[in-house]
Amino acid sequence: KNEVEQSPQNLTAQEGEFITINCSYSVGISALHWLQQHPGGGIVSLFMLSSGKKKHGRLIATINIQEKHSSLHITASHPRDSAVYICAAPSNFGNEKLTFGTGTRLTIIP
Amino acid sequence: EPEVTQTPSHQVTQMGQEVILRCVPISNHLYFYWYRQILGQKVEFLVSFYNNEISEKSEIFDDQFSVERPDGSNFTLKIRSTKLEDSAMYFCASSARDREADTQYFGPGTRLTVL
Numbered sequence: 001k002n003e004v005e006q007s008p009q010n011l012t013a014q015e016g017e018f019i020t021i022n023c024s025y026s027v028g029i030s031a032l033h034w035l036q037q038h039p040g041g042g043i044v045s046l047f048m049l050s051s052g053k054k055k056h057g058r059l060i061a062t063i064n065i066q067e068k069h070s071s072l073h074i075t076a077s078h079p080r081d082s083a084v085y086i087c088a089a090p091s092n093f094g095n096e097k098l099t100f101g102t103g104t105r106l107t108i109i110p
Numbered sequence: 111e112p113e114v115t116q117t118p119s120h121q122v123t124q125m126g127q128e129v130i131l132r133c134v135p136i137s138n139h140l141y142f143y144w145y146r147q148i149l150g151q152k153v154e155f156l157v158s159f160y161n162n163e164i165s166e167k168s169e170i171f172d173d174q175f176s177v178e179r180p181d182g183s184n185f186t187l188k189i190r191s192t193k194l195e196d197s198a199m200y201f202c203a204s205s206a207r208d209r210e211a212d213t214q215y216f217g218p219g220t221r222l223t224v225l
Contacts, residue, residue, distance in 0.1 A: 088153075
């Protein structure tokens with residue numbers, strides 16, 4: 001069973017700050033998912049990455065498969081980035097269930 | 111852009127009643143999932159479904175739960191006799207590729223309240 005840990009649990013920052021959210025997992029995997037959960041509850045997939053780095057707009061995700069660690073960065077943070085960010089690891093068999101982290105609640109203050 | 115849809119958005123039911131939560135996955139996707147999130151807790155896997163059968167299920171998915179893809183488009187989760195502890199947000203998800211890790215697309219969720 002894969003244990004997925006995130007830090008910090010809560011993060012409050014001023015608009016414009018560079019944000020880093022960390023994720024570590026216990027069992028080697030082929031890829032990791034980063035998800036965003038809006039205040040209303042809906043979940044949006046941000047990234048699925050298996051190596052290196054991916055960038056989408058102001059969001060950057062990195063992964064180190066050997067160290068079983070991934071980070072999500074937000075550059076030039078904005079109040080609309082306020083949400084819960086969740087990392088999730090698939091089972092080793094691929095395209096199967098996701099094991100979710102507890103999430104990081106991000107609040108960006110104008 | 112194609113999206114996963116779920117109905118209803120909110121379901122209120124009495125303990126012991128049966129509920130059916132409905133999902134329409136993205137049309138060319140092959141893998142389907144149900145997850146749930148109890149208020150204040152992390153999202154938990156319930157069941158995955160592929161090729162018209164359950165491919166994996168969690169300990170939560172006991173005999174009170176069942177899934178079905180009755181008509182090739184809808185994907186349903188039935189709870190036969192609801193308990194108070196079934197109150198949660200239920201998310202359906204689907205993904206495209208067979209036996210390879212791929213992005214899962216989530217529906218907006220159904221909030222189930224059991225009274």
